[in-house]
Amino acid sequence: MTSTALLRTEQLTRSYGSLLAVDRVSLTVNEGELRSIIGPNGAGKTTLFRLISGEVAPTGGRIWFRGHDVTGLAQHTVSRLGIAKSYQITNVFPHLSVLENVRVAAQGYGRSFNFWSRTDALTDARARAAALLETMGLTGKAALLAAHLSHGEKRHLELAIALAAEPVLLLLDEPTAGMSPEETDETMVLIRELAAGRTIVLVEHKMKVVMKISDRITVLHQGQVLADGTPEEIRANDVVQRTYLGAKQ
Ligand code: ATP
Numbered sequence: 001m002t003s004t005a006l007l008r009t010e011q012l013t014r015s016y017g018s019l020l021a022v023d024r025v026s027l028t029v030n031e032g033e034l035r036s037i038i039g040p041n042g043a044g045k046t047t048l049f050r051l052i053s054g055e056v057a058p059t060g061g062r063i064w065f066r067g068h069d070v071t072g073l074a075q076h077t078v079s080r081l082g083i084a085k086s087y088q089i090t091n092v093f094p095h096l097s098v099l100e101n102v103r104v105a106a107q108g109y110g111r112s113f114n115f116w117s118r119t120d121a122l123t124d125a126r127a128r129a130a131a132l133l134e135t136m137g138l139t140g141k142a143a144l145l146a147a148h149l150s151h152g153e154k155r156h157l158e159l160a161i162a163l164a165a166e167p168v169l170l171l172l173d174e175p176t177a178g179m180s181p182e183e184t185d186e187t188m189v190l191i192r193e194l195a196a197g198r199t200i201v202l203v204e205h206k207m208k209v210v211m212k213i214s215d216r217i218t219v220l221h222q223g224q225v226l227a228d229g230t231p232e233e234i235r236a237n238d239v240v241q242r243t244y245l246g247a248k249q
Contacts, residue, residue, distance in 0.1 A: 011062070027228065032198075037202065226240060
């Protein structure tokens with residue numbers, strides 16, 4: 001089987017003054033892949049995500065998505081092209097119901113949105129929102145105010161909101177942060193299910209999660225790619241062991 005590159009960065013760089021937060025990062029994520037980005041605090045993981053999503057402009061290098069050069073495009077343009085990001089900082093509206101939170105997101109992005117038929121568009125967004133809540137196991141909570149969800153449920157709602165944009169590439173920033181071991185396990189299963197239909201790039205600190213669900217892992221260290229490989233290759237990599245994994249286990 002030949003694999004198709006969905007996302008490619010070439011020598012991608014972002015400096016803040018004299019600090020190189022992301023330093024000449026070249027990576028390729030293939031269609032359908034679940035890629036994890038790991039590395040110690042300050043390694044540049046979040047900045048790399050912000051570059052890919054168009055939130056921050058690079059100071060060097062290029063980004064290609066689906067064969068198009070998307071370097072320096074605004075975040076809303078990148079999002080329209082099919083990249084969605086689920087934030088570490090919550091983007092849930094606490095005073096809207098769970099269903100409304102997803103419906104509002106679905107309405108803004110539905111591919112079938114028809115300018116002339118507002119009623120159809122609203123019904124469509126509502127149906128898509130309900131389907132997404134079902135995928136996330138939140139159907140029973142649809143009518144609740146989002147403020148009343150548990151932490152884990154809120155993270156799942158954030159995922160539903162990100163999926164409402166029907167992304168081709170989903171960027172997940174620490175999806176299991178702050179979760180109990182049980183919630184973490186549930187979320188891992190969910191992410192694997194989501195990965196069946198799309199490409200996912202994940203920043204995650206929990207090694208158990210990363211090693212279990214990733215197809216490939218990229219290790220960042222001081223803004224640079226330290227290693228790139230399958231979970232087995234990364235686990236067996238001496239340099240990674242010395243500089244990162246050794247300290248974590
Ligand atoms: P963590 O795991 O702690 O979230 P990270 O790997 O995501 O870390 P980044 O947040 O990308 O790392 O930060 C990489 C480096 O860039 C750090 O030294 C950080 O202080 C610096 N940095 C990030 N954003 C900015 C900014 N807006 N202004 C100045 N420095 C920044």
